[in-house]
Amino acid sequence: MRRIFSAISVAAALFSCAASSPSVQNAGPGKARDLISEFASEYDALKISGLALALADNLSALKSGGGLSEEAAFASKWRRALSGLDRASLPICERIDAEKALQEAAMIGRRAKVASAYQDRSSWAAGLDGSAGAKEFYDLLLDWQLGFDADPDEIFAFGKKQSSRALANYAALQALMGFAGNDAGLAAHQASTQFAESNAAAIQKSFEAASALVASRLDHVFLSDYGVAAPKIERAERGGPLAATPGFYDGDTGVFFYNAPGETYDLRNRGWLYLHEAVPGHHFQISISRSETGCRTGLENLWSGAFVEGWGAYVETLGAALGLYATPEEEMAAVEWDMVRSARVSIDVGLNYYGWTDAEAHDYWRLSVKGQDAIAQREIDRMRRWPAQVVTYKYGAAAFERSRDTMMAALADGFDLRKFHDLALKNGSMPIPLFEAIVAETAEATRQSN
16 A cells, blocks of 8 residues: 655654754854755755756655655754854855755755645646645745745736836837837837848857857956856757747856747847846856856755846846847847746736636736737746746846845945946855845945945
8 A cells, every 4th residue: 555644744754853953053164064065965865856947847856655754854854953053154155055955945844745735736737726735836836936935926916016117118118219109010110121030140140249249348247257258159959848938048068049940030139138048147147156256065056046047137137238239129129028027927826826727817918018929828838837937037137136226225336236246146046035135234344344
């Protein structure tokens, strides 16, 4: 007979490990490093699956039987051990890793509770549908992606505000271009042949020109190039889920891929896409984190979705400073994609937490996104397949904007955008609340020293 673990057995496992928790009395940096190393070793030994993009992979990580008991015990042990550290007093790399490990332990513990409480999860495979267990699982995935205890209702409201802002930016730029209130005229203008390129070599050359331009102006908003070489740029040929995205970055090969699946490519999109996926986005960020500049303490694989994707979305706002967005049309392409990202926040919560139908998602899309109905179903399918992931872009970008504004307010005329960006890059990915705390502490320390 298959052994079924109940919530009572999980609770017993949580209790049984308390005595074996590592001691952290008066733990200093050396002890913290030892704890982090021990955490990483045990994590690997138990073959624990962390957060994945795909719902199917996250469902397969919901263990039962002895595996469930082991993960519950692991989570309790390490929450106790890591909570006992004075994390704020640690050197920066140890502080980041301690926070990462503590968050991971908390999420694994919650996952064990979900697996125990909702053992019949057969209906979830088709998509999270707003039922009690599915809502709890979505809430877990959302918190794991964002790096804090997020309220889905508040995230839905955040998405609505972001959509209002994106629509206002669209209307303002539309008027500047001479098409105020004329959606059809604007659409016809942007579909014209001057932006459509069918020659593969010309498309490639356009991206390479963007790369050279950004490199020549990087010192306008960054302290240096950190020794990061320009990425390889290639047209994507692979299929699968990534074929439905505008582009992606492969950190293993250092290649920025752009998708150009049709007969023509809309060159207006090359600017924001290069910024996000290449420089100063993912290629730049990941390369720095893997260099001697970054924290290399053993937990690099525990990434923060909101930090990584939030940075990619945030740097799209630097396009003008880096020489891109030279025309209103290219800037409009960035605004159009911002409308998509903003609408996806609320739609993701609607689909996976409130139990919206596709029809309800389409209704919200039509109210929040101008002129892009053709990709609505593709994006809805993505949100069902990768629940909570799309929220990271806008929430993370907003967090970087808040942190920048915090430092700007504290330092006034002494604020240097390049130093803020250095703070965001040099220590690698981390939970967003920790980054905001580090920015506030750095700003205050700098203010007092001036």
